[in-house]
Amino acid sequence: MELDEGAGPSGGSPGAHAARNPGAAAVVSVRVPKMAELVVAQLRRQIIRGELLEGDALPSETELMQRYGISRPTLREAFRVLESESLIRIRRGAHGGARVQPPTQRVAAKYTSFLLEYRGVTLRDVYEARVALEVPRVGDLARNRTPADLATLRESLERHAAAEQEDPHLAIKLHGEFHMLVIRLADNGTLLLLSEMLQDIIDLGNVSLHADAEVSEEEARTAAVRTHRRLYDYIVEHDSAAAESLWRRHLEETMVYLLGDNAAMTVSDLFD
CATH class of the missing domain: 1.20.120.530 (GntR ligand-binding domain-like)
Incomplete structure (x- = not known):
């Protein structure tokens, strides 16, 4: 059954439908994670589990974009989140890139x-x-x-x-x-x-x-x-x-x- 976040089965609002049918289950709005969040979750898991070690360079942007099927802006959004969590550090410039920085106390x-x-x-x-x-x-x-x-x-x-x-x-x-x-x-x-x-x-x-x-x-x-x-x-x-x-x-x-x-x-x- 397909969920419609904007309307109940009869076209009215979910609240109105629930009022007419007290026993009906409430329609729950499910938030779909953004692609950047999914990439963050994957890389974060690898860092925390030690699959990516301190100082390791992450693959190139091109490789990660191809791996996850995402655009460059989406990848850079994921990098900004990981950098804000101190899980990677990013060096800008021709010889730059993202390197792993595991969590510390x-x-x-x-x-x-x-x-x-x-x-x-x-x-x-x-x-x-x-x-x-x-x-x-x-x-x-x-x-x-x-x-x-x-x-x-x-x-x-x-x-x-x-x-x-x-x-x-x-x-x-x-x-x-x-x-x-x-x-x-x-x-x-x-x-x-x-x-x-x-x-x-x-x-x-x-x-x-x-x-x-x-x-x-x-x-x-x-x-x-x-x-x-x-x-x-x-x-x-x-x-x-x-x-x-x-x-x-x-x-x-x-x-x-x-x-x-x-x-x-x-x-x-x-x-x-």
Whole structure:
């Protein structure tokens, strides 16, 4: 049966027909995807599934037009959508073309920050979400850690300690990486992604709030290294309760230290 979006069986409007026949099924308008959307869906699926790898050049415009039976404007519309999703990057010019750029947590953090901006979420709220995500993962790691996990943590601690002596800026970066390492070793990919997204927003906040400040005070950095080492000891001992308690205190103290009087700022303030 062919659907007519403009009229019911007797030529009247769908609403009028339904009013005369209360038991009649409503006529549903079905939107047919544009060709550009179908091409986007196909290429997006190949990128996400790893069939197209990072840096791979997409086939030429001529080849893609022939493959999908589309015009050049339609193909370029599809490219604009994929580029806006950060799934490809396009180089213009004689030697240009489209190359694959797989999705990253930074892209996810960018769009998440838009939603947080729109909802007026405060920076304190973001930090508290970080605490809620990280603390249980520390307990999981303490209960389930392997010899390989311990070796990875030791290596990270050694790099961090060496950076404290030689490069304070690198030490700050390694401090954040240790937090993400703990989540990664707890082996939950979804929570890792959420934590990375929050960490990206927090890093942006730290840069915005402390742009004119010196590198974090040496005493605070040294205290952070000591905390990380104590956490490692608790993980070695399978002491999940002590690990969670220590990490909660560490994260909450860090939140107070970094936010200062800016806890009520919203995520949108970082982008003004």
